[in-house]
């Protein structure tokens with residue numbers, strides 16, 4: 378089975394986030410970049426499918442600085458990587474468009490993407506790509522089985538409920554977190570990754586689907602803040618518990 | 625403007641997001657119309673409910689539409705939209721809507737934005753949404769197009785505007801055999817503890833760092849007479865069983881006390897606990913969105929505060 382995985386080099390929402398001086402972008406200083414959390418699960422799942430059924434895993438990254446993430450995926454066990462050095466920002470249409478172009482000669486059976494990017498939270502790229510490629514798809518997948526040439530996938534709904542669906546290949550699945558336990562990158566893996574192919578493909582997207590007008594901090598109603606040393610805070614919390622009849 | 629809202633239902637129940645979409649549609653339609661679309665095998669009851677909030681309700685009925693299937697949904701919607709031209713299509717940002725809407729958009733060649741919390745049509749189409757898991761907001765201006773597809777966050781557009789629309793059978797049948805097949809629903813696993821029944825919940829997030837630290841939360845919970853629950857990463861990492869997950873894809877809880885320890889407060893988590901009677905959050909990040917729903921907040925390290933609290937509670941209990 379030939380599997381294409383999209384992996385984004387994405388800013389961690391737990392890093393320091395400030396609006397840039399133009400009021401339309403995130404200030405890159407303070408941001409920590411790593412493989413998008415959902416894509417870690419996607420690449421792991423692809424490698425497991427390959428280990429079980431044979432084939433090849435090709436990882437694709439879009440962005441001028443996405444190499445670290447592609448190397449990480451190679452070190453985890455992907456066979457080769459394609460880097461598309463364009464920065465599509467928040468525009469998932471553009472991301473899907475350039476990926477479509479870059480993989481047009483890859484005869485894939487399956488495309489895996491993350492459910493969403495941890496920075497822009499669009500949850501769009503994979504599905505738009507499936508639309509452009511005219512292939513069946515399923516989102517928020519938490520289990521994949523290969524059965525008689527079809528894919529059986531469990532997809533997450535609300536409140537703990539899931540649905541099971543089957544799809545023919547080729548198809549595209551977006552992966553929900555928790556589907557597996559992603560492996561750590563081994564020293565051996567890193568060494569081997571150095572010899573693996575990382576090819577650059579230049580494609581540029583045709584049109585923009587949106588324009589960022591403004592980025593800003595969300596207006597929040599703030600909780601009553603309890604301050605003081607740990608000792609004082611604990612004291613105050615116990616008072617609140619008592620007031621509320623919780624103790 | 626003609627604003628269409630695709631209603632959502634599952635297992636005989638209309639999802640309230642359907643009405644919220646119409647609330648938004650009514651507030652942005654201007655001189656135009658709010659039109660609901662409901663797809664299924666027998667949708668009369670849903671259509672009647674939707675008609676209270678829409679200028680028109682389109683029914684699309686067929687045996688093969690009994691269970692949601694994105695290929696069939698997009699097929700019948702494309703048929704409807706080839707005749708009835710929508711300016712804006714609103715869809716719930718749910719497991720169902722967030723799946724088929726982007727596919728529909730790609731077929732309509734329509735700009736698409738997900739998880740919107742604000743839609744402004746006064747000067748082009750401008751959409752507000754959260755990014756960075758709730759830490760930042762962005763306003764995006766969409767490229768000019770015939771049709772726009774927008775998925776809407778649940779619980780935002782609650783203000784109802786009554787309307788009284790007629791119900792029309794669109795007379796549309798699926799024109800394709802879907803390649804994706806629905807097999808069945810998989811029920812959540814039932815564990816020993818039902819957190820949705822608990823009065824006191826000590827809930828831990830990624831900030832708890834490791835499985836071995838769950839003990840600390842257990843200790844606090846037992847002193848308070850409560851149970852331990854967690855955010856999704858805690859469950860994904862296997863530190864707590866799946867039935868302890870609070871949030872949109874876990875359980876909804878309304879305890880007397882919800883103590884959130886090292887939880888950032890992503891929307892998907894908040895949806896599961898925002899109606900708790902008393903919410904107290906401890907987080908080392910003063911900007912954590914959890915402080916937006918908490919009644920009391922503590923900016924601090926859970927590994928300093930929780931042990932102190934445990935000790936004081938022990939003393940108090942003697």
Ligand SMILES: Cc1cc2nc3c(=O)[nH]c(=O)nc-3n(C[C@H](O)[C@H](O)[C@H](O)COP(=O)(O)OP(=O)(O)OC[C@H]3O[C@@H](n4cnc5c(N)ncnc54)[C@H](O)[C@@H]3O)c2cc1C
Pocket residue numbers: 391492493517757828829830831832854855856857858869870871872873874875885886887888889890891892893896906907908909912924925926927
């Ligand atoms: C479709 C979908 C469904 C989802 N369903 C759910 C769901 O049901 N439930 C759910 O919870 N999530 C769900 N999520 C995931 C959600 O978006 C967030 O990723 C998740 O809630 C984050 O969990 P967290 O707050 O524990 O982790 P993080 O966001 O990583 O936050 C950890 C927090 O801990 C704080 N912290 C770290 N160390 C300490 C310390 N020593 N002391 C104090 N504070 C500390 C940090 O400041 C940070 O705020 C879903 C996502 C999607 C896309």
Ligand SMILES: Nc1ncnc2c1ncn2[C@@H]1O[C@H](COP(=O)(O)O)[C@@H](O)[C@H]1O
Pocket residue numbers: 383384385386413415416437438439440469472489490491492493494497498499500501502503
């Ligand atoms: N720049 C990118 N490079 C590689 N993959 C991406 C990129 N942007 C998005 N993706 C993929 O698409 C998924 C959804 O992203 P998004 O639509 O931005 O939420 C991610 O989990 C990735 O798998």
